Amino acid sequence: MYDGCVVPPGPDPHRVVVLALDGVMTFELGIPARIFGSARSSDGTALYEVVVCTPDGGPVRTEAGFSIEVAHGPEALESADTVIVAPTHRLGGIAEEGVLPAPLAQALARIRPGARTVSICTGAFVLAAAGLLDGRPATTHWAEAEHFRRLFPRVRFDADVLFVDDGDLLSSAGAAAGVDVCLHLVRRDHGSALANQVARRCIVPPWRDGGQAQYIERPVPEPTTATTAPTRAWALERLDRPLTLGELAAHARMSVRTFTRRFRDEAGVTPGQWLTAQRVEVAKQLLETSDLSIDLVADRAGFGSANSLRQHMRELVGVSPAAYRRTFHTSAAHTSATHTSAATAGRATAGV
Known part of the structure; x- marks a missing residue:
């Protein structure tokens, strides 16, 4: 979530330091460089x-059977604006007893106060073992959910989301969820405009609906080819008008009960959510790219009233439409760095 606090851009780019441990997963290790490396200002500045x-x-x-050499040791963490702990298959004592090896604990102690800390997949075990997630919301790969809960009972664990944003601490689920949290x-x-540009360059969706619930292995009671995807696509073309659950179910040619259950299984959230x-995403785009009044933005986004838009923007984004526009309108300086102090989890289930 975003609290509207913006500081002027400094002379140097935002420094992201990725911490690689023995057994690091190569795909996830490369995500930060690929996503953040594609983010450039309008004049091409990194x-x-x-x-x-x-x-x-x-x-x-690495888990892929080869080793990598790096140019930096733990001292790099001292100058990081954002630290990302990449996942590893070799958690050892961390996964067995929840205890950090001394060299790793000493390295993490170098992270300066105020730095943003992020974990991808099993990197959450490292942050939890360091005590950084105590009392905080977090997630990791769904296959590790029960083990994580048992090992770190003080963490407010959520196994159903793609990532959790708790301000200065973020955690994501496995593999491609690392892409989701970096784009976030x-x-x-x-702002959304730049994130969408980065997503296009990397040929990935700028935002994925649902959470981990759609990927968890479950027994399927009976084979079926029916899906709510065509109805979701149909609804996206009609967001500016009221859409009832009955209309959605009728378009999908299902009963309301069946449609609601299948929608949640596929999207990870209810149709209303x-x-x-x-x-809200439509409203954000209009606030960023147009000078329409808040009333007109609310109307075109399908909220019906400015008050309804304000309520849902505050619930899902954390700020009012006016505050969001002041920060992210195309006439504003998009190169500023945004610092967040949100006290609740930001979910990847389409902001729910």
Whole structure:
């Protein structure tokens, strides 16, 4: 979530330091460089600098069967604006007893106060073992959910979301959810327009509906080819007018009960939550790219009234439409860095 606090851009790009541990997963390790490296201002200036470090500055083995050498040791963490802990298959004592090895604990202690800290997949075990997630919301790969809960009972764990944003601490689920959380950070720092540009360059969706619930292995009671996807696409073309649950179910040629159940299974949220989140995204785009009044933005996004838009923007984004426009309108300086102090989890289930 975003609290509207913006500081003037400094002379240097935002420094992202990725911490690689023994057994690091190569796909996830490369995500920050790919996403943040694609974020540039209108004049082509890089908005982020991404470097990789290890706890001792030495090479680390990867889960892919080869080793990598890095140019930085733990001292790189001292100058990080954002620290990202990449996942590893070799958690060892962290996963067994919830205890950090001394070199890793010493490395994490170098992170300066105020730095943003992010975990991808099993990187959440590292942050939890360091005590950083105590009393805070967090997530990790759904396959590790029960083990994580048992090991770290003080963490407010949520297994159903793609990522959790708790201001200065963010965590994401496995693999591609690392893309989701990095794009979210670009969006949080510089607005939806730039995040969408980065997504297009990387050929990934700028925002994925639903959460981990849609990927969890479950027994399927009976085979079926029916899906709510065509109805979601149909609804996206009609967000500016009221859409009832009955209309959606009728378009899908299902009973309301069947449609509601299948929609939640596929999208991870209820039809009403999904519609609200999509309308908020439309409103954000209009606030960023147009000079329409708040009343007209609310009307075109399908909220019916400015008060309704304000209520849902505050619930899902954390600020009013006017505050969001002041920060992210195309006439504003999108190169500013946004600092967040949200006290609640921002969910990847389309902002729900």
